[in-house]
Structures are given as C-alpha cells and as structure tokens.
Amino acid sequence: MLRVENLYKAFAGRPAVDHISFEVPAGETLCLIGSSGSGKTTTLRMLNRLIEPDSGQITLQGLNITELDAVKLRRGIGYVIQQIGLLPHLDIGRNIGLLPELEGWPKSKIQARIKELLELMQLDPALARRYPHELSGGQQQRVGVARALALNPPFILLDEPFGALDPLTRTQLQDVFLELQQRFGLTAILVTHDLAEAFKCGHHIALMHQGQILQHGTPLDFLKQPAGSFVAEFVMSQSGEQLLELPVGKLAGPAPAKWAGQVPEGLSGLSPDTPLRQALKILLHTEHSALPVIDSDGQLLAALLRADVGRLL
Ligand SMILES: Nc1ncnc2c1ncn2[C@@H]1O[C@H](COP(=O)(O)OP(=O)(O)O)[C@@H](O)[C@H]1O
Ligand SMILES: [Mg+2]
Secondary structure, three states, rough: OOEEEEEEEEEOEEEEEEEEEEEOOOOEEEEOOOOOOOOOOHHHHOOOOOOOOOOEEEEOOOOEEHHHHHHHHHHOOOOOOOOOOOOOOOOHHHHHHHHHHOOOOOOHHHHHHHHHHHHHOOHHHHHHHHHHHOOOOHHHHHHHHHHHHOOOOOOEEOOOOOOOHHHEEEEEHHHHHHHHHHHHEEEEEEOOOOHHHHHHHHHOEEEEEEEEEEEOOOHHHHOOOOHHHHHHHHHHHHHHHHHHEHHHHHHEEOOOOOHHHOOOOOOEEEEEOEEEEHHHHHHHOOOOEEEEEEOOOOOOOEEEEEHHHHHEE
C-alpha cells in the first residue's frame, strides 16, 4: 500500500535520510527504530510532505504523493507528532475536532465524532471541555492519537507517541494502539527507540542508523539473523524487562520437523498471547528445547525455541 523507493534527504550537505526503501502492506504496522538522529522523524515528515525529499519516490496506494495536493494528502494521513502538539488555548474537544471543522463537517457530526474518539481512546468524554494543561501526560498522548484519527484516515504515522510515559501507561497505550490497529485495519508507521515496543507493535521492523536502514524484518529475523554487528549490539543493548511481556507468538517460528505437525506428548501448548515471562519459567524448569504454540483448538501453530529466547536475555 505504501512504497518508499530510494528516498534521500540532506540538510546542509549532510544526509539525514540516505537512500532508504521499504514497503508497508495495507493493514500492517512497520516500526521504525533507531537511536536519536538516525533519520526517523525526517522520514515521516517526507511521507506527509512536510518536507520534500531531494530524491526518491513515495507511492501511496499506487499514487505518487508528489502529484497529490499536499493538504489533501495530509488529511488522509493521521500524524501523531513527537511533541504531541496540542493547541494550548483550545479545549480538548476542539483540538480533536479541528480537522473535521476545517473540512466543514456540521457541528453535530463533529461533536459525535469527538465523543466517539474519546471513548475509543478510553478517555472520559467529559475531558472534552478541559484544556491540554489540565491533562496528565498519558491522557495528552491519547488525545494526540484521537486527533490523528479524527478524519478516519486509513494510514497513520506515529512519532514516538508513547515516548515520555511511565512503563505502565506506556503498556496501556500500546495495547490501545494494537486494538485500534486491528479493529480498523489501519496501516501504520510507528517510530520508537524502544525494541520491546517495536517487537510488540510491529509486524515488521526497520532499524535505522545514520539515515540508512540496516535491517528490515520480523522480530524473529532480528533475533536469529541480525544483519551485522551494529544490529546485533543494538538488539543486545535493548534486551530487558519489557521484552518479557512480549507475547510468545511474536517470537515463535516453524516447529521442529520431528514433531510432525503435532504437539508432542508430555508438552502442553501455549497460546500465542502468553507472555514470554511465563514461557521462560517453563524453560528454566525443564530441558525442552522448544515449546509448542497452539491455536484455540489446540492445533500446533509454531514453536518457541529455547535458543531464540536465549538471544534476548
Ligand atoms: N530541519 C533540519 N535542519 C537541519 N538538520 C536537520 C533538520 N531536521 C533534522 N535534521 C538532522 O537530520 C538528522 C536526522 O534527524 P531526525 O530525522 O530528527 O532523527 P530522529 O527522528 O531519528 O531522531 C539529524 O542529524 C538532525 O540533526
Ligand atoms: Mg525523531
């Protein structure tokens, strides 16, 4: 659905985004991860035409975005910016309803949409009359996402949307995002510098460094075949507590051939959403080299390999 080819942008002769290419299929989330200054925000800003690339191509649903009207394009793409960016002098309702208002929606429809979005983001609709400074950081982030979804865009860009939050609030917001993404089949690019968040939220992950994409793949690809020592070290440096909350389905791969498509006797299957922490307990207390991951009917789906879990710890 979204295709980026050979995208390049330099500031004062220094490349910020250095010939990157990737695709995001409809209904999937790509997580862009990388340290500060690696070019993540610049990439998003080009997708939204807030800045123009020096070279390269971006096509959205087959259309070259430079041929689209920039304002129309932006209304079709939800954008959650890194600094949230709520307008301080407007109440929450108006902040959320701003784009529908600019689109000329009737007042009653805007009010209904504001209420619906607040509920979607699990916020009290009464917050609509408060001002941004009267909300907690987590509530403001939720409003930022609600605002980006106001016009029901099929495609959204989120720039470190859960950045400055405590771990619990962050986990809750990731869960809200995942639910919305699945429910509405959103296509998304989510920028983060947190590997656990990328693994949890992304179907695919692209690791950026100095403007280039060093690796693009699934969480399992990153664990099993890091593309070079920088990626391997990045993955190592990020492992920790949060990764233990990942669902095992994210890290499971093909089951051992000797299982012949069945759950081996003496092993009990895990559902794909079992937290890794629980699987780790079993691995620590047994010598199984792999644990079966099963669907709700008990059929074998995949296997979580001891060796792959070991790479995270
Ligand atoms: N408007 C700008 N003018 C000059 N340099 C910029 C501008 N925006 C970004 N840069 C530079 O481009 C590089 C990538 O920045 P950015 O895309 O913001 O990285 P990230 O979001 O990964 O932290 C950095 O070196 C940054 O200083
Ligand atoms: Mg940034």
